Amino acid sequence: MGLIYWWSRAASLMPEVVNFAASAPGLGPLLKAAGGIHQDRSSLPKFARQTFRSWFDGRGRRRGARKVVVGAGGAGSAYPKRRALEVAGLRG
Numbered sequence: 870m871g872l873i874y875w876w877s878r879a880a881s882l883m884p885e886v887v888n889f890a891a892s893a894p895g896l897g898p899l900l901k902a903a904g905g906i907h908q909d910r911s912s913l914p915k916f917a918r919q920t921f922r923s924w925f926d927g928r929g930r931r932r933g934a935r936k937v938v939v940g941a942g943g944a945g946s947a948y949p950k951r952r953a954l955e956v957a958g959l960r961g
Contacts, residue, residue: 876904877916884916891915 880887890896891913901908 880916881920884918888915 891900897913898908900906900913901910906913
């Protein structure tokens with residue numbers, strides 16, 4: 870799938886609509902074909918309602934948390950990963 874960065878940024882503006890369309894019987898196969906994704910793939914990844922960056926920017930600093938660097942390149946900001954960081958006791 871080319872240009873994943875741009876596709877994911879566009880999808881992050883309306884994730885519920887994109888997630889619904891990707892799972893709809895008629896639209897899902899069309900989206901897979903347009904994105905060059907094999908039709909045998911069971912489902913497309915779900916987009917988060919809130920991007921990682923907007924969540925992270927709005928949460929403030931945590932005392933005592935270890936520092937970690939999270940690369941937000943590509944589509945990384947559009948997929949849920951904040952809980953993994955919190956569960957691990959990490960902060961960015």
